[in-house]
Amino acid sequence: MTALAAALGHAPHPGTERRPVRRLGLIGPLLVLVLLFVYPIAMVVRQTFEDRVGHPAGAVAWREVLSSPQFRNAAMTTVETAVAATVSCVVIGTFIAIVLAFVPFPGARVLARLTTVILAFPSFFIALSFGVLYGRVGVASSLIEAVTGHAEAMGGFIYTKWVVVLAEVTFYSPFVVRSVYAACQRVRTEQLQVAASLGAKPWRVTREVLLPELLPSIVAGGSLTLLLTLNEFGIVLFIGAKGVTTLPVLIYSSGILQFDYPSAAVLACVQVALSLLLYGAGRWAAHWMGGRHAGLD
Amino acid sequence: MLVWTNRGRSGVLTVFAVLVVVLLLAPLAVVLAGAVARQWTGVLPSSLTARHLRDAFAADDQASLIVSLQTAVVAGAVAVAVGTWAALVADGLSRVMRGVVDTVFMLPAGVPSVVIGFGLLVAYSRPPVVLNGTRTLVIAAQTALVLSFAYSTVSAGIARLDRALFTQAASLGARPLRVLLTIRLPLLLPSIGAAAALAMALCMGELGATIMVYPPSWRTLPVTIYTLSDRGNVFLASATTLVLLVVTALLLAVIGRLSAAMVRRT
16 A cells, blocks of 8 residues: 555655545545535536526526626625625724734633634624614614714614625624734734834834734635625625615525526526635735745744 | 823723624624513613513424524534544645645535525435425535534644654554544544534524525524514514524533543543
């Protein structure tokens, strides 16, 4: 076996002499992955070239969907909300992580733990609370009314796409906090103290010493957030504002509510391509920055 | 450490507190308070009631809760078993093969849950295998979604193991199976426990894939909560969400205890 592995050009690895046997061991997990993921996605692609009853239909579904205003609106809304939410998450998440790590106050550790607990919760619970918080006669409106005397100050905010952005910021900021907070713990505080003792103001220390150090983790957290906000379904579905439809919600409504499998399949293909493309770009950027930074260090 | 003047410090902490209260604590507090609110059209609920919490445990929701628990436990267990198996095998592969396997197992995490659910619906609504309208498809959907997380959690655990232990055991004549059963798996128990906890927590709250494939006889708690919220029954939805969060936390605690006990015994 070892001879075979060596003949194939692989260096023997301690404890892994039986490489061909090991490769065979992958068949089980890969079979599960094929049944649960690869075959279904392949069938979705096939569905795009069929009509509703399963007869071959060429690219009819593609033409219909891609030229429909509904699709364009949903695609625009998906990208707009995801980008707006990601940028806000990156700014807010980085700020929270830096304060948690470098501006000590009682309870900082508990709070850091709490932000990661939120990550195990379903996203829709945020949306559920938003009707009460930001509705026409909700908590925010009542607070503003109590202070300024303006009734229903939030107006129709709950029916705009900005409420989706706010909900996504609420739910996904902790992902950036977790990524950046972990990187903060690896920063040598001497660096910050030296910069400060040389007379640099806090903002300058942050901008010129801390942020470059944290950049790879910020980009990593940001690209993950972009992927998750592009794919977000629960928040948009629960808020359910009429004009605010994203691609995942459109896939649900055309596939399940209208039984239009070919259209839903086309939308699913576009969505997957879009998500993987943007996520790949983010990962590549993180890798590139991480590598460049390591090279300088 | 970073901000020294008192004024700067209190300024930064004020902004921080506002962000944390508005973003993190307010939604949590609203779900908590909404669960016991009779009416809420001001800053605080106008009167409280335990009715919603009682209803959240009534027949309909209780059935959903049990469905959710069963689905999460089965899907989580399958995902962790398959993910652990794949991670153990991938550990010995060459760099290139390793990269391919990592990418393939991480792909489902990059695809929206709605698409995973839709894919299973399309694929298994036609021959050779017809599963639409069965609970098997719901379990399959949730397994597909959490498989990546199980794989990456156990892989990270394997990367932290001390390889010298296996080579020593092997040089003393232990067969690979024995090394696996008596050294690698016991050392990996904390990672496997963490993977199980994460997988089951994600399954308990899963909505996107489930809503695409569930039959009326196998309706999970998140789907029930959506139905309630869609009908405008926000307070009962909050109470049911609270039940969901508490049961998820309990499930995590049980898994934590179990894996800690198993670690102690080995």
